[in-house]
Amino acid sequence: MSNSILQYSSITKKIVMALVGLFLLMFLLVHLAVNSFLIFDPSRALFNEGAHFMATNPLIQSMQYFLFGGFILHIILGLILQIQNWLARPVRYKIEGWSHTSPFSKFMIHTGIIIFIFLLIHFINFFFVAKFGEVPVFADTEMEDMGLLVIQVFKIPGYVAFYVVALILLAFHLHHAFQSAFQSLGMNHSKYTPFIKGLSTVLSVVISLGFIAITLVIFFSSRYQA
């Protein structure tokens, strides 16, 4: 595969980018759902069950490889596309035109890179700790207390601030990405495209605000103690 990515035509790259992107979006939705358990049940029981299920279910575990693969593919393709795009205009304009287009679409690589950095930190904080670190057992169960780990991290002001910024950028990224994926897949229709564009806005706001809200509630609420 590695040898063929570079040889993909521009459209093939875009199609793969779109399909992978939509897959990653599904992951985000699942992730958001699981996170929301912490709000519905401040005792962390529900969340920990969810986390435990995710960590032990063989299907989900196998999906994990696809998820990693997806992230890596999305990032590599994004970089290749971007480098090609930069090379396509070796001499830049004195006056750049910015008008008349979606502002978010112009900064996909920038939002993408910041999200990638966020992802790395996020990964170290949670995934590595869960896999290789020590996580206390929850109450009288055999489950790890992932909820406590989350609450601990979400009580650190600097982290929360970074988290919020990254998620706002994620909203920008998704706002263009979702509807753009349909365009890349050849789906543009006078009737349905306005709906897809609306859905794109809704999804990006819901996902981003959802994650942010959960974080802020945990940060500010005294019901959550690390």
Next chain:
Amino acid sequence: MDFTLKIWRQKDAKTRGSFQTYKVTDISSDSSFLEMLDILNESLVLKGEMPINFDNDCREGICGACSLYVNGRPHGPDTEITICQVHMRKFKNVGTIVIEPWRSKAFPVLSDLMIDRSAFDKIIQAGGYISASTGGVPDANAILIRKEKADESMDAAACIGCGACVAACKNASAMLFVSAKVSHLALLPQGQVEAKRRVQMMVAEMDGQGFGNCTNTGACEAECPKGIKLTYIARMNREFIAGKMGAQKMDL
């Protein structure tokens, strides 16, 4: 009307270029933008200097030759128009006008504001046609075409190949141009026979010419003088997917 013009001057493809500043005065608001440049050029010639080279021909917005990037926009401040049709009344209260050539690796500058757009011709030559040789074709009315399809095809075929889409795109992508060409033919029954082959050949050539990738920003659509829509890019993507899935592997 008086203007300060900052214009890209470059002797030829090999020489380094730079911006030069010129002043023009007493320009009629009814003059076209290119007529304003004609006036400047006349004054340069009288001073013994070389006039500014810029491509233009029909000055009716149909040949697609004119290609100026004016104050940050291909074809200047108006929409759905080529720069040859823009009149100076559109520059009320604009003191300084910056004029640049289209910038793209695939469109090298030849002289001043003139660029080489033969990459577009190469894309068409790769397969952007119906291979009907002269003679031996059926009666024109033997092929029935739904009016809506014919109109949609015509709207795509209205592309004048000026390259404003490439100039406007932050990635210098030629997708709008290529998709207009692909769609024009793919929408017609006559074009169906070669449709799968055509789209793959053209996209391969487009990539080979060094254009950037489409990131669906919509800048091309916003600046296209003929109002070619992004829906044609989606159509081309569709045609491309169908071509990949349906056609046998081709030697490209």
Next chain:
Amino acid sequence: MIKLDPKIPKGPLAEKWTNYKSAQKLVNPANKRKLEIIVVGTGLAGAAAAASFGELGFKVKLFGIHDSPRRAHSIAAQGGINANKNYRNDGDSTYRLFYDTIKGGDYRSREANVYRLAEVSGDIIDQCVAQGVPFAREYSGYLDNRSFGGALVSRTFYAKGQTGQQLLLGAYGALSKEIHNGSVEMFTRQEMLDVVIIDGRARGIITKNLITGEIERHAAHTVVIATGGYGNVFFLSTNAMNSNASAVWRIYKRGALFANPSFTQIHPTCIPVHGESQSKLTLMSESLRNDGRIWVPRKKEDAEKIRKGQMKPVQIPEADRDYYLERRYPAFGNLVPRDVASRAAKERCDAGFGVGTTGLAVYLDFADSIKRLGRNVIEERYGNLFQIYEKIVDDNPYETPMMIYPAVHYTMGGIWVDYELQTTVTGLFAAGEANFSDHGANRLGASALMQGLSDGYFVLPYTVQSYLADQINVPKFKTNTPEFDAAEKGVRDELNKLLGIKGKQTVDTFHKKLGRIMWDYVGMGRTKEGLEKAIKMIKETRDEFWKDVKIPGDLNGKNAELEKAWRLADYLELGELMARDALVREESCGGHFREEYQTPDAEALRDDEKFMFVGAWEFTGVDKEPVLHKEPLNYEYIEVKTRNYKE
């Protein structure tokens, strides 16, 4: 002494082309590969011919001045293309298209050529549809038609207001296919400066690379010129900025006769001139006359008030409007041929009824049609034209009438060719607007596209092949022969001479001066005195040009002023020939109107006794009188009448 032989095939009119094709000589496929053809010009005629030659298997070298073959000025034709399909069942036929074209040309074109044009017109539509030209369709899926000036049937096929563009893109597609296949080699941004003649046959051309300035030599077995018309001699015209007459003028100077140079078409529906800095004129398609009504105020006072901006056209009541075309020509009304409509507009404006700030404009009013058909229908038919008008003039034609005025648009005259489209130089062909062949003294709307494609797709592939049949043993030419040396030296000397003048006035200054002379004296209304004066003035301008033109730079690299000067030098000679031709033709016919020769109600008065001929001029030297050769026109299949569009 040159003898004009039109080489019209024997047999009845309707069988001539068939007879020609049956008797035509062919070249076997293996030999075609060894034969080279140079085509100059990438418009409809040139692109179609090059593509068709390539398909046949010849080796083709195609030259164009633009960055892409698709930019040739055929692209700007708006209205449509005629064909004798009779899809409307309204009585059209090959004969009727032939008849309308001859009559529209005021009986100054060759019967056999025009009949062939009408005969192949249907094939052109078939060919274009097969190539994917998106002609307008009806809801049934069948092709739509519209009517056009000078015809009583609907035979015009169209693709919105961009028919020329679509037809050219079709031909460009065919051409691209042949470039892909390797049979056509395309040379862009190359201007032909001279033709090279070896042993009496055209064998090559000298070109200039318009980017690097290099002078190049190209050889072939035969040369086809399809470089369009010479309307830019008037400076202001609807032709593109780079459209020029230099290729045809150079072959004229090498022995090809120039026929009917004075036959110029002044198109009635152009956007009026705005001022001194105007660089070119914009045409509004003739199709607008289908639904627009042309008028001027009936009262001079009203016209005056309008010119001063004290009154608006919509304020003039119906009774005070003069729909002069409907008044003068009840049968054809606003759809009279172009020459008639243009002259009528000039007549009204000269009489003081003109509108606009300059008084050189008439109204084209859509109010009635919008009332009758609804704004939607008008928008669908002419939306893009209305948009162009609004962008240029800053007026909304849905609400106020358009202003129009005649402008130079097309030149019926051109290089004299025989039935095979061969010039008087053996092996040198001319096609499309560059030749004189099919339109007589006036071209009907939607016929230029028809002729260009007819020449390119369906005539030249036969006639050029026939010419090449005895050339199969002639090896490919080298470009180091004395003839090439001499031709290249000639153009170099001339270019250096231009650069050496180092005068004080720009090329455009002279061009505007020439244009003024041409428009005033060799335009819509011509007189003996005026033409004689024009000849004198043109000569003076030419002399002044060669003494005082200022061209910066040198031969190397891009030199736009040098290109313009080269072309203008030719216009300054061509303009004189046009005036001479107009002077000699002491009659009025089609676009050629001599004020001395008109009927009491100001219609063109032909003199068939003395002037039913093609006037073909032979070059004898600059500043020497050219020699007129006459090809008599015999009408065997058509009754010659006075053109009458009244009843």
